[in-house]
Amino acid sequence: MEKRVFVIGLGLIGGSIALAIRRAQEDVTIVGFEINEERLGLAKTLNVIDEGAVSIEQGAKDADLIIISAPVGQAEEIMETLVNIEMKPTVIITDVGSTKQQIMSKAIHLHKKGVTFIGGHPMAGSHKSGVSAARPHLFENAFYILTPEKNTPAAKIEELKDWLSGTKANFLIMSPKEHDELTGAVSHFPHIVAASLVHQVAAIDEKNSTISSIAAGGFRDITRIASSSPTMWRDILLHNKDTLLALLEKWRIEMDRVKDMIDTMDSDAIYSYFNSAKEFRDGLPVKQKGAIPSFYDLYVDVPDHPGSISEVTSILAKEEISITNIRIIEVREDIMGVLRLSFRNEDDRKRAQICLAKHQFESFIEM
Ligand SMILES: NC(=O)C1=CN([C@@H]2O[C@H](COP(=O)(O)OP(=O)(O)OC[C@H]3O[C@@H](n4cnc5c(N)ncnc54)[C@H](O)[C@@H]3O)[C@@H](O)[C@H]2O)C=CC1
Ligand SMILES: O=C(O)C(=O)Cc1ccc(O)cc1
Numbered sequence: 340m341e342k343r344v345f346v347i348g349l350g351l352i353g354g355s356i357a358l359a360i361r362r363a364q365e366d367v368t369i370v371g372f373e374i375n376e377e378r379l380g381l382a383k384t385l386n387v388i389d390e391g392a393v394s395i396e397q398g399a400k401d402a403d404l405i406i407i408s409a410p411v412g413q414a415e416e417i418m419e420t421l422v423n424i425e426m427k428p429t430v431i432i433t434d435v436g437s438t439k440q441q442i443m444s445k446a447i448h449l450h451k452k453g454v455t456f457i458g459g460h461p462m463a464g465s466h467k468s469g470v471s472a473a474r475p476h477l478f479e480n481a482f483y484i485l486t487p488e489k490n491t492p493a494a495k496i497e498e499l500k501d502w503l504s505g506t507k508a509n510f511l512i513m514s515p516k517e518h519d520e521l522t523g524a525v526s527h528f529p530h531i532v533a534a535s536l537v538h539q540v541a542a543i544d545e546k547n548s549t550i551s552s553i554a555a556g557g558f559r560d561i562t563r564i565a566s567s568s569p570t571m572w573r574d575i576l577l578h579n580k581d582t583l584l585a586l587l588e589k590w591r592i593e594m595d596r597v598k599d600m601i602d603t604m605d606s607d608a609i610y611s612y613f614n615s616a617k618e619f620r621d622g623l624p625v626k627q628k629g630a631i632p633s634f635y636d637l638y639v640d641v642p643d644h645p646g647s648i649s650e651v652t653s654i655l656a657k658e659e660i661s662i663t664n665i666r667i668i669e670v671r672e673d674i675m676g677v678l679r680l681s682f683r684n685e686d687d688r689k690r691a692q693i694c695l696a697k698h699q700f701e702s703f704i705e706m
Contacts, residue, residue: 354473
């Protein structure tokens with residue numbers, strides 16, 4: 340029997356989920372609603388949705404699954420609108436927002452109406468926005484956190500997981516509070532730090548613009564997420580206020596400690612500060628995607644001469660291994676350059692490592 344999915348907010352995440360649902364479900368019609376008409380048109384052109392709805396009401400009333408994928412501030416307003424709409428009694432509503440406590444408080448009004456709302460957060464994404472960046476495999480192997488309300492029947496949770504099976508994500512059930520505390524530390528707070536590092540360099544750039552030219556490699560890596568959507572991150576910070584204020588206070592104390600170490604020239608303390616961070620960082624799992632996703636990267640040492648990069652890519656092309664991204668990390672005179680190749684999955688990365696080794700190219704999974 341034909342089922343209808345209604346996606347509200349057709350950006351990077353809404354679009355990627357729609358594509359993931361389409362590849363796994365038969366007989367499904369995907370309807371979309373967008374406040375930005377151009378994006379709605381693009382979503383249709385790219386076959387992300389089958390139909391556009393003219394209002395939330397039109398799309399919601401006969402939907403079997405509703406996915407709210409707008410920034411969390413807007414998501415709250417959409418939930419308020421949904422409370423006043425007559426929907427199928429069996430409908431499941433979920434969201435994809437990066438915060439969960441405030442969203443789940445809003446969901447109380449839907450629960451009171453007898454509607455199932457299960458909070459959701461796919462823990463993968465990118466600094467890119469918009470439906471043109473949407474990909475069906477965006478969430479493969481990533482964690483996908485669900486925050487059901489206590490009385491939600493297990494069968495409804497299983498039904499939602501089934502709907503989302505095309506994401507190939509690993510589902511994890513959590514309380515909204517635990518969710519906001521953990522994602523605050525591994526995802527939200529790093530975005531504040533990345534933006535602050537960029538601000539620091541931008542202020543110097545006003546006096547000496549050479550800084551932008553030399554801000555390469557590591558600086559670009561650590562601040563990539565500062566290119567994310569300001570609307571989305573404004574809303575996240577406003578939603579996760581308490582967690583972030585506590586983390587900022589801890590960070591301030593930590594920075595004072597670092598300041599002291601440098602001021603007193605405490606070389607042992609400085610060494611141990613970096614060493615203990617390295618030990619923990621090196622021990623993080625590399626195979627799974629986290630809040631800051633890993634892209635199945637492979638770092639290849641390449642001699643710094645013309646042709647070496649095309650040699651690597653043609654070796655992989657001959658073996659029919661697709662590269663999803665390629666970047667030269669550092670190439671300097673007389674120094675081996677490092678090429679960062681990204682692959683779609685672990686299997687491609689393993690095959691690439693083996694065949695490059697046969698051609699005397701040494702490669703590493705971590706740099
Ligand atoms: N970008 C990322 O990496 C991740 C984002 N998220 C969450 O996913 C949600 C969406 O983020 P993205 O897709 O990245 O943003 P996006 O900016 O690519 O897409 C959001 C879309 O929602 C639309 N929109 C805004 N208000 C609307 C409304 N009232 N009705 C209908 N459409 C509306 C916007 O026009 C836009 O096209 C956010 O809540 C974010 O916290 C979750 C995981 C990862
Ligand atoms: O691009 C990145 O590294 C991200 O951090 C993506 C991201 C953004 C928001 C989330 O709630 C989860 C993941």
